[in-house]
Amino acid sequence: MxxxxxxxxxxxxxxxxxxxxxxxxxxxxxxxxxxxxxxxFGNAGGLCPSFAGPWAAPGMPAKVLKMAMQSNAPVRFSFWPELRRLGWARKWFRECDAARFRVNKLRMQRVAHYSYACLRELMAETPIAFDFHAGGVLQLFQTDAECKLGNIAANALAELGIPHKVLDPEAALAVEPALKHARVAVAGALHLPADASGDSHxxxxxxxxxxxxxxxxxxxxxxxxxxxxxxxxxxxxxxxxxxxxxxxxxxxxxxxxxxxxxxxxxxxxVYPLKGYSITAAVTQGEQAPNMSVMDEHSKVMVSRLGNRIRAAGMAELIGDDLSLKAARKDLLIRTVRGLFPAGIDYEHASFWAGLRPMTPDxxxxxxxxxxxxxxxxxxxxxxxxxxxxxxxxxxxxxxxxxxxxxxxxxxxxxxxxx
Ligand SMILES: Cc1cc2nc3c(=O)[nH]c(=O)nc-3n(C[C@H](O)[C@H](O)[C@H](O)COP(=O)(O)OP(=O)(O)OC[C@H]3O[C@@H](n4cnc5c(N)ncnc54)[C@H](O)[C@@H]3O)c2cc1C
Structure with missing residues (x-):
């Protein structure tokens, strides 16, 4: 055909x-x-079936509203009454209860694990290279409250039979030694060894x-x-x-x-959810992360793509606007510097914005x-x-x-x- x-x-x-x-x-x-x-082009590079899940989750509407009131918060939405956004937001809100979350999460998990297996097969069938790294993903927690949520996530992963390990701070630093230089607290982590990263562009x-x-x-x-x-x-x-x-x-x-x-x-x-990323060269390998680190505190993911790092995050419900705001770049660099203060050329980092094509569920x-x-x-x-x-x-x-x-x-x- x-x-x-x-x-x-x-x-x-x-x-x-x-x-x-x-x-x-x-x-x-x-x-x-x-x-x-x-x-x-510039997404975080995470190939993360283990934590693929919906943005519509219990407690999210309150969290989004609270953040939208703060200046330079990672989540932002426009109060302009755009019909398309209002319709989408109403559907999204309905998906934020625990029962709907479970249904949607399981649907996404079904696709994501299958997809990862397909990718591995595609890699065996073609000669293509894209800075693939199969070292797993570390979900990092900076507070006790985040560790508690991590334990809940670990129970769900156990129920689904997904490989994972709950780590104390010492074990987290052993898995990703570059975090030894972090200026933020490392309270614990969840290691997802089956996840990976790569450059989708x-x-x-x-x-x-x-x-x-x-x-x-x-x-x-x-x-x-x-x-x-x-x-x-x-x-x-x-x-x-x-x-x-x-x-x-x-x-x-x-x-x-x-x-x-x-x-x-x-x-x-489908409505666009804007996010930003920076890409920077690694100057000292042992100071930069070797694996993907998802900082649950800032919701920023940092991935190693060959001799570069890519850090991405933030969520703005503001329509099709792709403008690059210097304040967002500063926030992103500040966040990543807190995790990995050295070994990365932040001065010459490139900055990018993209629109995630989001369904409400x-x-x-x-x-x-x-x-x-x-x-x-x-x-x-x-x-x-x-x-x-x-x-x-x-x-x-x-x-x-x-x-x-x-x-x-x-x-x-x-x-x-x-
Ligand atoms: C900040 C950020 C971080 C992310 N991190 C991750 C991550 O770590 N892991 C992950 O799995 N996902 C991540 N994502 C999501 C992921 O990047 C997207 O889901 C994915 O790129 C969507 O791919 P797509 O092919 O549907 O859309 P696109 O990549 O946008 O492709 C659509 C294509 O259609 C073309 N097109 C549109 N209109 C026309 C037209 N009229 N005529 C011709 N061509 C047209 C466009 O030019 C475009 O190339 C992230 C996204 C963002 C923004």
Whole structure:
């Protein structure tokens, strides 16, 4: 079959891989000059199935409100009454109770662990390199209260059979010796040895280049204007380079997916959640982290990507604004410096902002959308790098008329119909 993938972020590029592997003729349309240039460009790099979970959690609305009142808090939202945001926030609020949290968390865990297994397989099947590091992730706690929450998380991990270890401060420093230089308190940690990290932009670039040698066509610098459709069937897309037709069109456009689907009457509850990252060179290896460290106090994740570190965090519900605010860069650097004061070239750190394509409940939206010839692979939120390969494989299975290897209950658009 001829299949058009719209968007070459980590989700679209991975989708092109599985579709091509399944023998389809694949074309990818991307408005940027290369793959992985938007949200997939500067994320924290965490491949973290062990703690993949929704942003909608018990206690979050109060926490978000409290933080929004503080100046330069890591969480911020606009009070401007934008209808799109209000509708999304209302749905998000409904997902914040304990029962909904459990359902959503389990759905995301199902995708994330499957996805990690798919990524490992993809790595064995292709020659691509992307600063992959399988050293696990350390969730760091600075206070006793955070340690208590860590213990609750550990119980949940035990219930799900996910490898983990609760560490006292001494053991935490043994796992990540660079923390010995920290200026903040290390009260304890949770080690997730099965998690990993890698550069998703490098992944996209390398995979896209490899796919091009295998016959997949990437139309870069080509904007999708609208979908082509008639009589209940999507037949392709009108682009800045002219029409492209296909048997199946896959929507992997991150935050732009709702706008492209709206003329078809498809409402995708995806809203951008802005975050920031810095990337800095490592100057003294033993002073910089060797593994990914998730600082639960600031909610900033620091990953080692080869001879660089990437630190990312913050959450702003302010629309499509991608402006870079110096105060946010300062806050991020201050936070990371507290953890790793030396061995990193903070002076020349590059600064980036991206928009997580968030669903209100957390899981992505995969598969059918009520139109023949159309499949969704959207709404990957704050876990898109972790979930990309698994969701791509599910979508390729659906396109090929096969039953996906994981249950897609709760992962399709249907869940919002009720
Ligand atoms: C600060 C931050 C930290 C994060 N950390 C992590 C992490 O540690 N681990 C993790 O798993 N996830 C993380 N994420 C989330 C992850 O980055 C996203 O979920 C993921 O990148 C989404 O991928 P995507 O392909 O859906 O979207 P994108 O990467 O945005 O790709 C969509 C593509 O569609 C293209 N497009 C859109 N409109 C059009 C059009 N009209 N015509 C043509 N092309 C179009 C865009 O140019 C873009 O390339 C983080 C995100 C942020 C912002």
């Amino acid at each position: 001829k299949i058009l993938v719209l968007g070459a972020g980590v989700v679209g590029t991975a989708t092109a891989y599985y579709l091509s592997r399944d023998g389809h003729e694949v074309e990818v349309v991307e408005r940027r000059p290369g793959a992985g240039m938007e949200t997939s 490098a992944f996209c670039q390398a995979l896209a280049a490899w796919l091009q040698t295998r016959g997949v066509r990437f139309h870069y610098a080509t904007k999708v204007d609208h979908l082509l459709y008639s009589q209940g069937r999507v037949t392709g897309a009108e682009t800045s380079s002219g029409p492209l037709t296909a048997d199946i069109t896959v929507i992997a456009m991150g935050n732009q997916a709702p706008a492209i689907l709206a003329p078809l009457g498809i409402r995708l509850p 957390g899981p992505p939206i995969l598969g059918p959308a009520g139109w023949d010839g159309l499949l969704l692979n959207s709404g990957h939120g704050s876990n898109g790098w972790t979930q990309a390969c698994g969701t791509a494989r599910v979508v390729s299975d659906l396109a090929s008329g096969r039953k996906p290897e994981i249950d897609i209950e709760g992962l399709t658009l249907e869940r919002y119909a009720a």
